[in-house]
Amino acid sequence: MSTSAGRLTRRLAFVGLLGVRGRRGAQEHADARLGLLMAAPAMLTILLIAVIPLAQTIQDSLFQISLKFENAPRPFVGLDNYRALLSDDSWFNALRVTGLVTLASVAAELVLGMIIALLINRSFRGRGIVRASVLVPWALTTVVAAKMWAWIYDGRYGVANDLLMRLHLIDQPIIFLVKPEVTIWAMIGAEIWKTTPFMALLLLAGLQLIPNELYEATALDGASRWQAFWRVTLPLMKPTILVALLFRTIDAVRMFDLPRVLTNGGPGKSTETVVLYTYNTFFTSLNFGYGSTLAVATFLIVVFVSFIYIKVLGAPTQGARR
Amino acid sequence: MTAPANTVSVRALPTAALSRRTRWTKLFEGVGFYVFVVAFVIFCLAPFTWTLLTSLKSPATIFEVPIRYLPNPPDLVNYFGIFALDRFRWALVNSALVASAATAISLIIGSLCAYAIARLNFPFKNLLLALVLAIAMFPGIAIIGPLFRQFNAWGLTNNYLALILPNVTFTLPICIWVLTAFFSELPAELEESARVDGCTRLQAFYKITVPLAAPGVFTAAILLFIQAWNEFLFARTFMSQPERLTATVAIAQFEGADFAAQYPWGQITAASIVITLPLVVLVLLFQRRIISGLTAGAVKG
Numbered sequence: 001m002s003t004s005a006g007r008l009t010r011r012l013a014f015v016g017l018l019g020v021r022g023r024r025g026a027q028e029h030a031d032a033r034l035g036l037l038m039a040a041p042a043m044l045t046i047l048l049i050a051v052i053p054l055a056q057t058i059q060d061s062l063f064q065i066s067l068k069f070e071n072a073p074r075p076f077v078g079l080d081n082y083r084a085l086l087s088d089d090s091w092f093n094a095l096r097v098t099g100l101v102t103l104a105s106v107a108a109e110l111v112l113g114m115i116i117a118l119l120i121n122r123s124f125r126g127r128g129i130v131r132a133s134v135l136v137p138w139a140l141t142t143v144v145a146a147k148m149w150a151w152i153y154d155g156r157y158g159v160a161n162d163l164l165m166r167l168h169l170i171d172q173p174i175i176f177l178v179k180p181e182v183t184i185w186a187m188i189g190a191e192i193w194k195t196t197p198f199m200a201l202l203l204l205a206g207l208q209l210i211p212n213e214l215y216e217a218t219a220l221d222g223a224s225r226w227q228a229f230w231r232v233t234l235p236l237m238k239p240t241i242l243v244a245l246l247f248r249t250i251d252a253v254r255m256f257d258l259p260r261v262l263t264n265g266g267p268g269k270s271t272e273t274v275v276l277y278t279y280n281t282f283f284t285s286l287n288f289g290y291g292s293t294l295a296v297a298t299f300l301i302v303v304f305v306s307f308i309y310i311k312v313l314g315a316p317t318q319g320a321r322r
Numbered sequence: 323m324t325a326p327a328n329t330v331s332v333r334a335l336p337t338a339a340l341s342r343r344t345r346w347t348k349l350f351e352g353v354g355f356y357v358f359v360v361a362f363v364i365f366c367l368a369p370f371t372w373t374l375l376t377s378l379k380s381p382a383t384i385f386e387v388p389i390r391y392l393p394n395p396p397d398l399v400n401y402f403g404i405f406a407l408d409r410f411r412w413a414l415v416n417s418a419l420v421a422s423a424a425t426a427i428s429l430i431i432g433s434l435c436a437y438a439i440a441r442l443n444f445p446f447k448n449l450l451l452a453l454v455l456a457i458a459m460f461p462g463i464a465i466i467g468p469l470f471r472q473f474n475a476w477g478l479t480n481n482y483l484a485l486i487l488p489n490v491t492f493t494l495p496i497c498i499w500v501l502t503a504f505f506s507e508l509p510a511e512l513e514e515s516a517r518v519d520g521c522t523r524l525q526a527f528y529k530i531t532v533p534l535a536a537p538g539v540f541t542a543a544i545l546l547f548i549q550a551w552n553e554f555l556f557a558r559t560f561m562s563q564p565e566r567l568t569a570t571v572a573i574a575q576f577e578g579a580d581f582a583a584q585y586p587w588g589q590i591t592a593a594s595i596v597i598t599l600p601l602v603v604l605v606l607l608f609q610r611r612i613i614s615g616l617t618a619g620a621v622k623g
Contacts, residue, residue, distance in 0.1 A: 028443070034523055035444025042435035042494055043446075046453055049469070049491040050460060056468035119358055128609070130359060133366040135605040135612060140370070141552040143570045144594045148369045151376065151587055159372050162389045197366055198616075205617035250459045257554045261574050275463045283559065288467050299464040306459050 113199030206240025504538025
């Protein structure tokens with residue numbers, strides 16, 4: 001990427017302030033116009049389908065809008081919806097569920113993914129098979145994965161109980177999807193299965209960027225493998241780990257497909273995530289005003305989480321970017 | 323763990339360390355490693371395999387206690403059952419249509435944008451980069467209300483466009499990241515010589531750059547297609563007519579051909595396999611490309 005001074009000059013040239021009308025200036029002018037033109041369709045799409053609707057959601061969150069009745073009045077209620085949010089037990093429950101699921105699954109994915117990545121970071125026979133099988137849980141439709149796990153967890157005919165009984169780990173079948181404290185962990189288990197491979201893949205890509213010479217040097221200096229991991233691998237992997245964590249955390253916060261299909265938030269509201277609760281407020285209660293408030297809150301959570309990660313990430317990504 | 327042994331061996335000179343590691347420890351490590359690899363592969367594939375096995379059982383043998391693991395004899399009755407359902411056939415067609423159209427449009431829009439990012443300096447470039455990153459993390463729920471009402475007002479519900487547009491938007495980030503990485507790796511000299519020969523910049527783009535970046539375009543296409551094929555939130559919201567549902571919605575609401583007392587797990591698992599099959603085939607054929615595309619997108623994001 002060019003220096004900022006160069007960029008500034010070009011930008012000034014673009015707005016015609018510099019008055020450079022030489023060959024170079026004209027070329028840069030043409031480039032800037034062409035660049036804008038080529039980027040325009042993508043920018044317009046994002047503007048029309050994401051930015052403007054987001055503004056509309058924010059506006060809706062200040063109104064009372066019910067779609068239950070065709071011509072119901074839609075009065076402006078100011079911040080009333082937000083006040084209601086602060087005393088909404090269902091919202092805090094959804095927040096707790098989302099927080100627990102996010103923390104537990106992302107932490108497990110990171111540890112498991114790291115172990116897997118470290119172990120398969122070498123060339124061996126059958127690497128292709130491992131790579132392809134890693135991609136299966138990632139590529140699998142989440143809705144389909146949810147159905148698969150619902151069948152595996154089935155209380156009577158489920159293979160999970162059958163295996164655990166055969167291995168004599170339990171003597172009574174576990175009813176996975178009926179007791180709240182069991183169900184949420186069953187859901188977290190399915191989420192970990194679906195996303196750990198992807199985590200391992202990203203971490204593996206990061207590991208492969210670390211030159212082997214570094215490990216040889218630390219070994220000559222008398223460091224153990226354990227020390228090498230903490231002193232060499234982890235610091236060098238920090239940007240990769242943070243980027244992977246960022247995307248996985250955001251995905252977990254946005255979780256909808258899995259709880260919707262596996263448990264539909266149940267039993268009770270014990271697995272109702274923030275997005276699922278918001279969705280139900282929109283399309284079951286048909287309450288589009290308060291639903292918009294919940295949607296804005298979800299959006300702010302995502303912004304907050306990514307802001308923290310990007311803050312921590314700071315310098316390293318700036319350097320890594322081309 | 324083997325920490326103490328390692329400390330000794332790495333402290334010693336490399337040659338001494340080699341002789342210390344006898345054939346037996348090497349063999350032991352090798353076996354341990356492959357035990358781990360096999361366990362990991364089983365972990366990844368077991369749920370899919372179990373679904374496949376279930377789908378090949380006749381309805382009577384699915385609900386047996388204790389479980390019989392292998393379908394004996396294998397039975398395709400579940401597959402015939404689901405393909406006899408209009409809803410399911412429609413769902414496959416709808417998913418294929420929506421995902422292909424979204425992929426194609428996203429590729430066209432995205433490749434233009436990626437080229438501009440990779441090669442040209444233009445105003446608002448940083449704003450654009452920030453927007454693209456924001457879309458990658460954007461929660462779809464934050465826009466679903468207005469989109470639902472707007473599509474209703476425009477009569478777009480149950481119209482393919484109502485799914486294609488959001489899918490294009492949310493596949494754009496990956497498309498732009500993968501293609502920007504590919505375009506910036508291509509030497510700029512080729513285009514420059516084409517322009518010396520009288521091509522305009524746009525001509526150089528689609529006559530020289532796009533064909534050269536074909537592997538990248540193909541990689542992006544696979545990733546976008548998988549993402550669009552798997553989309554659920556919008557598909558569930560904007561489509562309500564049975565003949566307009568996509569595969570993900572159809573399977574989430576699956577009730578089977580006859581409303582028997584048992585939940586139709588045989589047909590559900592069969593439908594799961596059919597819906598997943600295109601993805602598994604793509605993964606098996608193009609694993610290298612997919613991994614390089616994924617990591618390019620994530621590491622450079």
